[in-house]
Amino acid sequence: MPSLHQTHSIDDLRALAQRRLPRPIFDYLDGGADEERSLSRNVDAFADYEIIPDVLTDVSAFQTATSIFGQAAAWPLMLSATGLTRMFHGSAEPAVARPAAAQGVPYCLSTMGTTRLEDLAAEVPASMLFQIYVFKDRGLTREFVSRCREAGYAGLCLTVDTPVAGNRLRDRRSGLSLPPRLTARSLLDFALHPGWSIPALTGDRFDLANVSHRTDALADNPMSLFDFISRQFDPSLTWRDVEWLASEWKGPLAIKGLMTPEDARRAIQSGASGVIVSNHGGRQLDGAPAPIDQIASVREALGDGPDVICDGGVRRGSDIVKALALGATACSIGRPYLYGLAAGGEAGVARALRLLRDEFERTLALAGVPDIKSLARRHIRHRYRQAD
Numbered sequence: 001m002p003s004l005h006q007t008h009s010i011d012d013l014r015a016l017a018q019r020r021l022p023r024p025i026f027d028y029l030d031g032g033a034d035e036e037r038s039l040s041r042n043v044d045a046f047a048d049y050e051i052i053p054d055v056l057t058d059v060s061a062f063q064t065a066t067s068i069f070g071q072a073a074a075w076p077l078m079l080s081a082t083g084l085t086r087m088f089h090g091s092a093e094p095a096v097a098r099p100a101a102a103q104g105v106p107y108c109l110s111t112m113g114t115t116r117l118e119d120l121a122a123e124v125p126a127s128m129l130f131q132i133y134v135f136k137d138r139g140l141t142r143e144f145v146s147r148c149r150e151a152g153y154a155g156l157c158l159t160v161d162t163p164v165a166g167n168r169l170r171d172r173r174s175g176l177s178l179p180p181r182l183t184a185r186s187l188l189d190f191a192l193h194p195g196w197s198i199p200a201l202t203g204d205r206f207d208l209a210n211v212s213h214r215t216d217a218l219a220d221n222p223m224s225l226f227d228f229i230s231r232q233f234d235p236s237l238t239w240r241d242v243e244w245l246a247s248e249w250k251g252p253l254a255i256k257g258l259m260t261p262e263d264a265r266r267a268i269q270s271g272a273s274g275v276i277v278s279n280h281g282g283r284q285l286d287g288a289p290a291p292i293d294q295i296a297s298v299r300e301a302l303g304d305g306p307d308v309i310c311d312g313g314v315r316r317g318s319d320i321v322k323a324l325a326l327g328a329t330a331c332s333i334g335r336p337y338l339y340g341l342a343a344g345g346e347a348g349v350a351r352a353l354r355l356l357r358d359e360f361e362r363t364l365a366l367a368g369v370p371d372i373k374s375l376a377r378r379h380i381r382h383r384y385r386q387a388d
Contacts, residue, residue, distance in 0.1 A: 004344040004351055010315045010336045013352055017088075017342035021196055022189040024174035025087055029338055031170035032282035038290070039282030042313030045290035048383050049322045054368030062361055063371040068330050069155045069252045069274055069307055071127050074104025075357060076320060076330035076372060079337055080256075080276075080311055081131030081157065083112030084208075088342040090199045094123050095346035096337060101126035103353045108157055108332075111144065116209045118151045127154040131256070134158065134241045136234045140211070145248045156249055157276065158242065161257030163235040166284040239270050246271025256311065257284075259294050261301030264308075274307030274329070281312050281334055292323055296377070299327025317359025324372055325380035 007013050018026050032039030064075040079100050086092040093115040100107035101124055108129040109117055117130060130153045134141050148156065211232075246253050255267040256276035264275045277298055279288035291312040299308050310323040311332040320331045333356070340352030369375055 004348055007343065007351060007355070009355060010339060010352060013336070013339040013343045013348065013355075016344075017339040020193065021088065021342050022193045024171075024176050024189060025196065026342075027170035027174055028084070028168075028176055029088060029335065029342065031168055032286065033166035033168055033284055034286035036282060036286065038279050038286050038288045041290045042279065042282050042292075043315055044313075045292050046313060046316075046319045046322055049292070049326075049380050050383060051318065051321060051325070051363070051367050052379050052381060053366060054379075057368040057370065059365040059368060059370045061370060062364055063373070064361070064364075066330060066372065068106050068309070069129065069157075069254055071106045071129070071154050071252075072104070073106055073330065075360060076324060076328075077353075077356065077360075078106040078129075078309065078330055078332045079108060080278075080332040080334045081108040081110035081113070081129075081159075082334045082338055083110045084114060085110075085338070085341070086114035088338055089345050089348075091341075091345050093120055095341060096349050097124040097126070097128065099346060099350040099353055102350070103357070105353070106154075109153075111210055112208050114207065114209055117144075117147060117153070119209075121151040121153065127152075129153060129155045129157055129252075129254075131157045131159060132245075133162070133232065134234060134237055134245060135232055141245070142248060144210070145245070149249075149251075155252030155254065155273075156245070157254040157256050158245060158272075159256045159280075160237065160242075161278070161280050161284050162233050163237065164233060166280070166286075168283060239266055242267065242270040242272065254307070254309070259288060259291070261297045264298045264301050264306075268302060268306050272306070274309065275302070276309040276311045276332060277328075278309075278311035278332075292319075292326070295323055295326040295328050314356075317356045317361070318363040320356070320360050321363045321367065321369075321375065322380055324375045325377060327377075 002016060007016060066073050066076045068078050089095060093109060093113050097107045097120055106129055108131050109120055110131045111133055130148045132144050252273045254274045254276050255272045257278050257280060258264055258267060258275055267275050277291045277294050291310050295310050307329040309330055309332050310328040314331045314333050323331050337349050337352050340348035367379060
């Protein structure tokens with residue numbers, strides 16, 4: 001099996017993660033909704049954009065520092081919230097937050113994470129964001145706001161594209177449950193991956209650490225992942241709830257999961273400080289457009305002020321350059337760092353971030369753009385759209 005040091009791209013990390021994880025666990029990480037068309041399109045859409053370089057510019061040094069939802073970032077990347085992180089490596093969320101802090105990029109902890117938000121804040125002395133849902137039980141949401149404020153989280157990211165759970169066929173077919181357990185269908189896969197199975201099935205209790213105290217069903221018996229998630233989502237959520245959350249939090253608030261200029265404007269009007277253009281990594285509405293294709297229109301709608309983050313499909317540092325040229329403030333990633341985590345724990349996450357940054361800076365040099373503030377629409381065009 002290749003070592004971590006033999007990985008030279010995010011695709012290499014993905015291949016190594018696939019070797020190290022039982023198939024049901026890898027499919028949960030890698031899969032999307034229904035026919036996975038949006039999942040594929042998220043990645044493929046970046047290839048439709050070409051970078052138009054400047055030449056004979058001094059690229060001996062780079063200016064890549066920026067701010068993301070009020071947090072300093074050494075370069076325009078943030079690590080988005082991903083649930084159930086302990087499934088991919090026993091070191092869980094701290095093994096993601098530490099390399100993020102070391103490399104100067106913000107990390108967002110998920111409500112569905114496997115580490116208590118207070119414990120992570122105590123272990124990793126860096127400003128972090130927290131991804132939140134407005135649950136049917138508004139008291140639970142209010143509790144999260146209070147806990148985040150007391151623990152010193154710098155901002156909230158409200159996910160709004162989950163009125164119901166997406167139809168994730170890979171997970172249905174594998175019978176994935178929470179917590180992971182041996183079944184007749186998964187026994188062979190787990191047996192063939194003892195490096196994952198023994199620590200996962202005999203180690204620390206697996207639960208959704210931030211909500212398990214309010215979810216009695218998790219305490220005694222494994223339950224369907226789909227059943228659990230669907231019980232938490234509130235299909236009655238409206239913009240009034242965004243206004244309510246903004247008034248409760250009174251701090252940086254991002255709305256994640258919108259795709260249109262109209263919704264982006266409404267988000268800012270409702271009290272958000274920025275937006276994350278996302279289709280949930282292709283895990284919710286299959287057939288939704290790729291986020292990169294929506295960035296330019298969202299930026300035009302919002303002007304220069306609010307942050308606009310491109311979330312979904314980033315696999316190379318050049319993808320980040322393309323998103324910035326279209327008007328994004330930064331990009332966010334989920335699967336790329338999870339591939340690294342599954343491949344090599346904390347060192348794998350650090351490897352993923354280093355690979356992306358090296359590619360990012362190499363692309364800037366080849367594009368003749370030493371300062372990210374100089375990236376503009378003239379540096380990019382769509383292969384099939386004359387207007388670009």
